[in-house]
Every structure is written in C-alpha cells, then in structure tokens.
Amino acid sequence: MREETRSGRRKEIEDAACRLLETQGYAGASMLSVAKAVGASNETLYRWYGDKKGLFRAVAEANAETVGARLDAALAGQGDPIAALTEVGEPLLKMLTGPRAVALNRAAAADPTGELGKAIAEGGREAVLPRIVALVAAGVGAGRLDVSSAEAGADLFLRLLIGDWQVRRVIGAMEVPEQAAIAARAREAMVAFLTLCAPANDPLTI
Amino acid sequence: MREETRSGRRKEIEDAACRLLETQGYAGASMLSVAKAVGASNETLYRWYGDKKGLFRAVAEANAETVGARLDAALAGQGDPIAALTEVGEPLLKMLTGPRAVALNRAAAADPTGELGKAIAEGGREAVLPRIVALVAAGVGAGRLDVSSAEAGADLFLRLLIGDWQVRRVIGAMEVPEQAAIAARAREAMVAFLTLCAPANDPLTI
C-alpha cells in the first residue's frame, strides 16, 4: 500500500474508532467493531497499531493535532491579545465539553496504565496552555495585563473558563452545555479575568 | 444476621471495595476479589447489592456521607463566613484530589450507563456546593461579599480553587498534589475570590 493511501486509510480507521468511542465507550469500542466499521481485518489493525491501546493512543494523538489546528484557526487574524483571548474562550470551551473530548477523557480514566492519559493530555491542556500563555504574555508585553507570570495568568483564565465543566462531563454528571451557556460562560470568565489581571487593579499576585 | 452486625459487615465490604477500586481500578476490582478481601462469598455480595454496579453505587453513597461530614467538621466552630471559606478550601481540595475521590470518579467515567456518575456526583459537587452557597449567602448577608447570587459566587469560588486539578487527576495526567501546593492554591484562590467579590470592588456581575 502506498504511503498516501495508507495514510488516508489510517485516518478512516482512526475516525471510525473515535466514533465508536463516543457511542460505545472504551470498553464497548472493540477492535472487531472498529475493523467491521471500516471493512478492515483484525490482523491489519494489530499489524498497524500493535494493540487496542496503540490504536486509541493514535486516535488521541490525531485529536491533539486537530485541537491545536482549531485553536490556531480561532486565533487567526487576531492581532490584539486581549481580543484574541476574548475570542478563543467559546470555541475552546465548546471543544473541551464536546462528545469527542469527553469520550477521549473517559477512555483515559478507564485505562489503569496511564498511557492514554498521557496521550490525551497532549491534546488537552498541553495543546491549549502554550497558546493561552503566549496570548497572556503578549498582553503583558503590551501593558494590557499585569500578572506575576504568563503561566499563572493563563492558568487563571482556564480556571475561570472551564471550572468543573470538564470533569462533570467526564463522569456523566452533566449533559452537553448549550451554545448560549457556553457563550455566557466565556463572556463572564473574561470579565472576571480582566478584573483580576488588568493593570488598573490593585497589584494582585497572580 | 442482626441489623447492626449486618451494618458493620456492610461497611467492611464497602471499605474493601473502595480500597480495591483505588489500587486496581474499576475493571480490576472484581466481585471475587472484594469477596476474598473480606472473607465473604460472591453469593452474599450479589444477594446484598444486586450486582457489581450496585456494590459500587453503595460505595459512592457511603462516600457522599463522609464528604459531607468532613466538610461540616472543617466548618465547625467557624462563625464568620469569610473565615470559614478561607478555612475550607484546603481540606476540600485535598479530598477532591485524593486517591478515593479520583478512584470513584474514574469508576464513573468507565461506566457507560451513567449510574455511577449520578451516585458519585452526590458525594462531589452536590455535597459540596450547598455548603459553599450557604457560606457565600452568609457573607452577603453580613455585607462582606457582593455577588449576583450566592450560587454564582459559590461556583466562582470552586472554579478558582479546583480548576482542572480534578479532571487531570482523573485522566492520569497529574499526580497527587503536595500539601504545600494545595495550601498555596487555596490561599491564592481565596485572594482572587475576595478581589472579585468583596464589596470594595467595582460592582462586578458575578
């Protein structure tokens, strides 16, 4: 199989695996069900991915690239860091509480070895945080934000934005939030963030 | 078996189940391993709890009572709501990121029916939030806090305190935080909370 055919085939397989993960959970997404979903054989899946965990690690890694790309798209054309932060909250929150992210996090929670957790963390916090840190740093550089470090500022932004929505989604204690709720949360988080971090405030050690 | 003997026996079983949950995860905590751990038989466990999920639902419910009791103990003797809020952050964060809470949340994440999630939510947010809401309401009543609602204020407090620590613990992307880190986080969250919610500030719609 040529590399580009194989690459497309791999994407088909990984997409099917992800869909099954969302609908059946990790335990229910058997290798055989993935194989049948794309007209592949078990042997091919094992040859290409090694084992079940290998397949879902690949799914997580592909997702990490997608998250990064989507964030970059949301930030494209935003020269002003504060405007960019204001803009990015809603799509970010929507991604993190959406079915795919939740399914991946549930798989990580169900994996006692911790391997999936590491792969999934790359598509979660590790894909998100550096971009937010960069925006906060740019805001500091422009005199628009006053924080003890860009990292601490970014962390605060994410806490205000996400809170416990993600964990409640993962444990099944919360349904998919509506778009209006996501938008309201993003707005409110940004207001709180600026109240805490804009220079006009008392110097607050954040 | 008399009721008090049975009640004690049940506690033994549930404690053993919880320990196995912490060390082996939900999939690894088989009914047979629980039975062996307390010298009971499978038949007794099935008779008393119906099925595996029933056993772990009972574990979650027992834990819910424990969380509430521990919070009340941490709040005992605190007449001043702001002092109480200041005092409760650290023990709360320690509980929520500790091995038991994490193990229970992981079990919930692994359960596709959502039943464990519901039971566990009772010991999590649903045990915690009303107590924080009451404290915030008392702070408002004493003119010490200015928020749009006690619920919104309590929610903000928890976001600042917990952030994504819980979900990162659940997916295996974070180790148990050290006591010093927990204490620092609780302090910083309280400072941010008061900055946002103390009446001296601009009226902020939180």
Added chain:
DNA sequence: AAAAATCCGTAATTTAGGTTACGCTTTTCA
C-alpha cells in the same frame, strides 16, 4: 431443639473481547 434462612467456599456457566491464525484475494515490488 428443630426448622428455616443465610453465609461461606468453591465451582460451573456464560459471555465477551483481546489477540493470533489461516486461506484466499489484492497490491506492491523487483
């Protein structure tokens, strides 16, 4: 005290899925 109910220890039943194997077909490579 005797009967009934329950518990223990063990094994049997059932099911499911991870993984490997195999014959045939298709694709790739020399």
Added chain:
DNA sequence: TGAAAAGCGTAACCTAAATTACGGATTTTT
C-alpha cells in the same frame, strides 16, 4: 510478469470476570 508482501474475512484460542449454583456450616427464627 511472477513472486512476495499485505490486506480481508473469518474462525480459533485464550483469558478473565460477571453471575449463578451447590453442599456444608453457621446463624436466626419459631
């Protein structure tokens, strides 16, 4: 073009655990 490699469809192998069953022992009830 022919040989080798890889992929498909299917089945076999293996393991583990959820659940039920059973005989004997213990506890509870009458």
